[in-house]
Amino acid sequence: MNIDTWQEIFATLRSNKLRTFLTALGVFWGIFMLVVMLGAGQGLENNVKKDMGGFSTNAIYVWGQRTSMPHEGLQPGRYVQFENDDIEMIRQNVPDIEYFAPRLQLGGWRGGDNVNRKGKTGDFNVNGDVPDFQHIQTMEFDKGRFINELDIRDSRKVCVIGPRIYETLYERGEEPIGSHLKIKGVYFTVVGLFKPSGTGHRNERLAATIFIPFSTFQSAFNQGNRVNWFAITVPEGKSTDKVEDEVRAVLSKRHKINPNDKHAFGSFNMGKKFGEISMIFVAIKLLVLVVGLLTLLAGILGVSNIMLIIIKERTKEIGIKKAVGATPWSITSQIIQESTALTAVAGYCGLTAGVIALEVLSKAAGDQLLNPQVDMKIALYATAILIVCGALAGLIPARNAVRVNTVEALRAE
Numbered sequence: 254m255n256i257d258t259w260q261e262i263f264a265t266l267r268s269n270k271l272r273t274f275l276t277a278l279g280v281f282w283g284i285f286m287l288v289v290m291l292g293a294g295q296g297l298e299n300n301v302k303k304d305m306g307g308f309s310t311n312a313i314y315v316w317g318q319r320t321s322m323p324h325e326g327l328q329p330g331r332y333v334q335f336e337n338d339d340i341e342m343i344r345q346n347v348p349d350i351e352y353f354a355p356r357l358q359l360g361g362w363r364g365g366d367n368v369n370r371k372g373k374t375g376d377f378n379v380n381g382d383v384p385d386f387q388h389i390q391t392m393e394f395d396k397g398r399f400i401n402e403l404d405i406r407d408s409r410k411v412c413v414i415g416p417r418i419y420e421t422l423y424e425r426g427e428e429p430i431g432s433h434l435k436i437k438g439v440y441f442t443v444v445g446l447f448k449p450s451g452t453g454h455r456n457e458r459l460a461a462t463i464f465i466p467f468s469t470f471q472s473a474f475n476q477g478n479r480v481n482w483f484a485i486t487v488p489e490g491k492s493t494d495k496v497e498d499e500v501r502a503v504l505s506k507r508h509k510i511n512p513n514d515k516h517a518f519g520s521f522n523m524g525k526k527f528g529e530i531s532m533i534f535v536a537i538k539l540l541v542l543v544v545g546l547l548t549l550l551a552g553i554l555g556v557s558n559i560m561l562i563i564i565k566e567r568t569k570e571i572g573i574k575k576a577v578g579a580t581p582w583s584i585t586s587q588i589i590q591e592s593t594a595l596t597a598v599a600g601y602c603g604l605t606a607g608v609i610a611l612e613v614l615s616k617a618a619g620d621q622l623l624n625p626q627v628d629m630k631i632a633l634y635a636t637a638i639l640i641v642c643g644a645l646a647g648l649i650p651a652r653n654a655v656r657v658n659t660v661e662a663l664r665a666e
Contacts, residue, residue: 273595275555276552276555276558276595276599277595277598277599277602278599279551279552279555279599280549280552280553280555280595280596280599280600280603280639281552281599281600281602281603281606282548282552282603283545283548283549283550283551283552283603283639284545284549284599284600284603284604284607284636284639285603285604285606285607285610286544286545286548286607287541287542287545287546287548287549287607288603288604288607288608288610288611289607289610289611289614290541290544290545291538291541291542291545292607292611292614293611293614294534294537294538294541296611296614296615297534298534309352309388309389309390309391309486309523310523310524310527311351311486311487311488311489311491311493311523311524312389312484312485312486312493312523312524313483313484313485313486313487313493313496313497313500313520313521313522313523313524314482314483314484314485314520314521314523315482315483315485315497315500315501315504315518315519315520316335316481316482316483316518316519316520317332317333317334317335317482317517317518317519318332318333318516318517318518318519319331319332319333319516319517320333320510320511320514320516320517321514321515321516321517322510322511322513322514323511324509324510324511324514325509327509333504333508333510333517333518334479335355335479335480335481335482335483335504336478336479336480337355337478337480338478338507339355339480339483339503339504339507340353340355340480342503342504342507343483343485343500343503343504346499346503347496347499347500347503349487349488349491349492349495349496349499350485350486350487350496351388351486351487351488352385352386352388352389352484352485352486353385353483353484353485354382354383354385354386354389354483354484354485355383355467355480355482355483356380356381356382356386356467356480356481356482356483356484357380357381357382357467357470357471357476357479357480357481358378358379358380358381358481359378359379359436359437359474366379366436366437368418368422368434368435368436368463369434369435369436370422370423370432370433370434370435371422373421373422375417375418375421375422377415377417377418377421377461377462377463378458378461378462378463379436379462379463379465379470380462380463380464380465380470381464381465381466381467381469381470381471381476382400382464382465382466382467383400383405383466383467384399384400384401384402384405386399386400386464386484387399387400388486389484389485389486390459390484391450392447392448392449392450392459393447393448393449393450394445394446394447394448395416395446395447395448396429396430396445396446397413397429397430397443397444397445397446398413398444398445399413399445399447399464400413400464400465400466400467404466404469405466405467405468406468408466408468408469408472409466409469410439410440410441410442410465410469410473411441411442411443411444411465411466411469412434412436412441412442412443412444412463412464412465413443413444413445413446413447413463413464413465414429414434414443414445414446414447414463414464415446415447415448415449415459415460415461415462415463416446416447416448416460417460417461418434418461418463419446422434429443429446430443430444430445430446431443434463436463436465437473437474439473439474441463441465448460483500485500487524492524493522493523493524493525494522494524494525497520497522501518501520504518505517505518549638549639549642550642552596552599553596553639553642553645557592589644592644593640593644596639596640596642596644597639597640600636600639600640601636604636
């Protein structure tokens with residue numbers, strides 16, 4: 254296509270600026286909204302995933318509650334207390350377990366305890382854990398290490414602290430490794446300083462947590478063989494629902510609980526919850542795509558309609574071209590080129606404006622939207638489809654132009 258053809262195309266589009274602008278606006282708005290909605294949805298998804306950062310998405314948490322049904326002569330209302338023997342029972346009878354962590358905490362799930370160091374005191378979460386827990390809840394270590402098997406075997410009085418503990422009990426720049434903390438009258442040596450891998454409420458709570466060896470917790474704080482709850486992960490490809498049901502069945506049999514008692518155990522299935530969240534975002538993306546494509550279709554139909562009007566207004570011009578020897582293909586190709594040019598320019602402007610809008614939205618939304626961006630492959634595919642559709646939108650007007658009778662066209666006013 255030579256420069257004369259381009260000049261003719263743009264001269265035609267400029268002949269009625271308002272009509273061309275309104276037509277292009279439909280295409281521009283369609284691609285603009287598609288980019289912004291997809292980007293905003295991705296930003297929201299990124300934010301949710303960051304809040305869950307560090308927590309295994311294939312994890313299950315199980316704790317004891319009160320029974321609600323009688324069983325084997327035992328009355329309802331019994332509190333279910335896990336013990337060390339439950340650990341081996343689960344390991345032996347539930348095969349699809351990747352990591353398994355029995356857990357303890359001073360004061361229960363939302364409890365805490367005063368921790369002292371050199372005259373400074375803070376209220377923090379104190380957990381008894383095993384080495385496997387670092388695979389269930391990943392952490393980044395600024396200094397030192399997590400609890401290891403020797404700590405468990407020898408019931409060492411060591412601990413691993415989060416950043417909130419360091420900020421409260423230590424001077425800035427002070428070395429924490431090798432220092433001592435006093436918890437309920439017992440001194441522990443700090444062997445690690447970690448920081449959470451994500452943000453959000455769970456990670457804020459984790460930042461104010463002290464980990465000590467599970468065996469040490471039981472002996473130092475007179476817990477006997479008590480276990481507060483279990484944290485479990487399953488291998489990739491295995492069902493968290495299946496493992497959860499198997500764990501419940503094993504615990505029900507050991508503690509003489511009615512198999513149909515749904516209240517004896519509390520549980521949180523991260524795998525199931527993560528799957529639900531993922532499906533929500535898939536549905537949002539599909540909805541955005543459908544709405545965006547329908548908006549684009551409306552813009553394409555607008556291009557087709559405006560080209561029909563232009564053909565009617567240029568009847569005499571087309572008649573002259575045919576009279577001087579213009580071929581049907583030359584007339585058809587020019588109409589299609591005009592339609593494609595209008596669609597491509599409007600689509601590119603919409604894509605550019607959408608990307609700019611996402612940058613502005615990212616700064617304005619702050620922590621609510623994390624890195625709201627659209628997959629450029631999707632955006633480019635949408636733009637390519639838009640251009641193809643723009644060419645097709647000019648096909649019907651082009652066919653009408655070719656059918657114009659030369660004599661009648663020359664008589665047209």
